[in-house]
Each structure stands twice: as C-alpha cells, then as structure tokens.
Amino acid sequence: MRTMKDGIPLRVKASAAVSRGSVWNGDIPIAKLPRLAAVLTDAEGELRVELAAERDTAGAARLRGSIAGELGLVCHTCMTAFRWPLHTSLDLRLVHSEAEERRLLHDCEPLLVEDDTVPLHEVVEEEVLLAIPIAPRCSTCTG
Numbered sequence: 402m403r404t405m406k407d408g409i410p411l412r413v414k415a416s417a418a419v420s421r422g423s424v425w426n427g428d429i430p431i432a433k434l435p436r437l438a439a440v441l442t443d444a445e446g447e448l449r450v451e452l453a454a455e456r457d458t459a460g461a462a463r464l465r466g467s468i469a470g471e472l473g474l475v476c477h478t479c480m481t482a483f484r485w486p487l488h489t490s491l492d493l494r495l496v497h498s499e500a501e502e503r504r505l506l507h508d509c510e511p512l513l514v515e516d517d518t519v520p521l522h523e524v525v526e527e528e529v530l531l532a533i534p535i536a537p538r539c540s541t542c543t544g
C-alpha cells in the first residue's frame with residue numbers, strides 16, 4: 402500500500418520506505434539547501450518536490466521523482482540575473498556497497514545508502530546542482 406506523506410522529510414529509512422512504497426510531496430525552501438543557495442544569485446523561493454521509493458519489476462530498490470522551481474542564475478552571455486525554470490526528474494538505484502555502486506554505474510544512477518538512511522534533502526540538492534547548466538542563458542539571449 403502506498404502512503405502519501407505531506408512534505409519532504411530530511412531523511413528516511415531506506416528499507417522501510419521501499420517496502421512501504423512511500424511517496425512524498427512537498428516544497429523545500431531553497432534557503433534550507435546551503436550548497437545550492439551558494440551557487441544562486443539568491444535563496445528565494447522553493448523547490449516543488451515529488452519523490453517515491455519503490456521496488457521495480459526486477460526487484461531493485463529505487464528512488465524516483467521530480468523537482469521543479471525557479472532558480473536565480475546569471476546569464477552567461479549578457480551577465481544579467483534571471484530566473485531559470487528548473488524541471489528535472491530523478492531515478493536513482495539504491496545500492497548498499499561501493500562495489501555495487503561501481504558495478505551499476507554504467508547502467509543507472511546509483512545512490513549509495515549508508516546506515517539504511519536516505520538523506521532526501523541532500524539527494525534533491527545534489528540533483529538540482531547537477532541540473533544547473535554550466536553556461537546558463539536568459540530567455541533574451543536564447544531568442
């Protein structure tokens with residue numbers, strides 16, 4: 402049975418979340434994600450996050466979801482600050498050893514689970530950092 406939770410917990414127990422098929426929906430204020438806030442022009446706004454822990458048809462534990470929001474970036478071309486619309490999805494395979502992580506690296510995006518804990522806010526922050534373009538351009542410069 403799927404349990405819908407309000408809000409995104411800081412961290413969850415991986416084994417329990419996967420066996421329950423937990424689903425989380427909620428906002429994370431950007432101000433609460435210091436590594437992300439540090440690369441943005443400001444820490445205003447929040448990320449709209451949907452996450453689901455589940456076992457896929459092959460029996461592998463996964464964390465799937467989507468993240469959306471507006472991030473303050475500086476245009477690489479005209480150097481003007483602008484709001485960049487973020488829409489990204491994630492599909493992480495939960496692994497329990499570095500050997501397993503290395504083995505699966507080419508087939509999927511592994512997430513090493515330590516102490517049966519998945520730090521959801523940190524995972525979201527990492528995914529958003531990866532989604533930010535290296536040379537962002539504002540809508541004027543992209544035409």
Ligand SMILES: [Zn+2]
Nearest residue numbers: 476479539542
């Ligand atoms: Zn521009």
